[in-house]
Amino acid sequence: MPRLYLSGPLVAGMVDLPPAAVRHARALRLRAGDALVLFDGSGGEWEARLVNPPPAARVEILRHLPVERELSPAVTLAVGMPANERMDWLVEKATELGAAAVQPLMTSRTVLRLEGERAVRRAAHWQAIAQAACEQCGRNRIPAVHAAAGLEAWLASLPPQAGTVARCVLSAPGQGQALSFAAWVGAAAGWSALTVLSGPEGGLSPEETSLAVRAGFVPVSLGPRVLRAETAPLALLGAWAALSTGS
Template sequence: MTRIFVATALTAGAELDLPDEAARHVAQVLRMRTGEALTLFDGCGGEYAAVIVDAGRRDVRVRIDQHHPVDRESRLDVTLAQCVSKGDRMDYTIQKAVELGVSRIVPLLSERSVVKLDAERWDKKLEHWRGVAVSACEQSGRTRVPEVAAVQKLDAWLATPAEGRLRLVLAPTESVSLRTLDAAAAIALLIGPEGGLSDAEIAAARRAGCIGIGLGPRVLRTETAGVATLAALQVLWGDLG
């Protein structure tokens, strides 16, 4: 079933025109036609059965039918604080993190970050990453879209209150494993960039209340590390497996 996110409150019985990008995808990529069914969600919980009442090349109008109060969100409330990686590596991390149930993603700049952009290009990156998150929700069946926060510096994020979250930082030299920790429902996970966090940054993370953890004997790439840790958290404390 095709799932489409609509960034406006949905109401059973109403009709609406799909947003431009969604309409193009439905009409031109999926080649859906009048009378075909699809699923809509607005990020407020649950999803709606809908049917296409008019489909052109660029415009698609749908009728919203029954609301289904499904809940596919993780019982873990995980913030992924991910140092920005280059190319499509960050896209991969965001996509898979959303599929694994992350609640919030905070892109960070650290000492060894290799991506350098001006303010305008960062804004475009952020818009793109939020689109990646939406697409991942559409694909994975999630009904709430995780926040992708504005890019900030690592030290600024470390200075924010933990708000009761278990703070973790992945460090290849650490011997502490997730299995040795008490289960937590609210977690903040810090992942370094391509070159890893510096010793000074890891020390700063510890001062900010982060617990250093290892994830086995092999060194993982930055785009893999967060995804692997999220999967492990879901297996140990969440709803995976």
């Protein structure tokens, strides 16, 4: 069923669709009487029907359904930004796989550099990608995509690690001792949140990895193959999502 995001809070009754939702409804070729689902990001979703088709699109919001499709525990991906459009792709797929938040990072080997207004605009762009991905994949809570930050400053901003908050840094093959993914998740009982740190093209430097370890991040390996910067965090997230779904 077609899904549209509307900024909330939503309530039962008649509402005119905002321009972005009108464009989406037009692209979906919705007609008067068509059923659709609305969500505002606060949780759950609303059954609705289209009363007037675009361009004067109006919908009748019928009833709220307390449907949630989130991962538990929540996962934050902190990623050294890959270059070009690959960060767009990473945000889209991370949303589909269930990430609760994405923190773009600038490291010593990061090609893409964002500061000031440019960082704010790019974060808004990525947030829109996450919203569209939620419309497609069925999530009713939109992950937060934060403005880009420097790795060292971000590590320093983290609160003291609680016993139920797990942190891991993805380790490239041959980059020192690291737990296997299976060994790491073996300690998953009771975790309330996960934060996954992954480097850009070329990975994190040894100094950056050491900083992460001192901040409570456990080096974790995904196997003997070298994965791209946008592939590695998604591989771990996908594996975790599969385990969580099966539990």
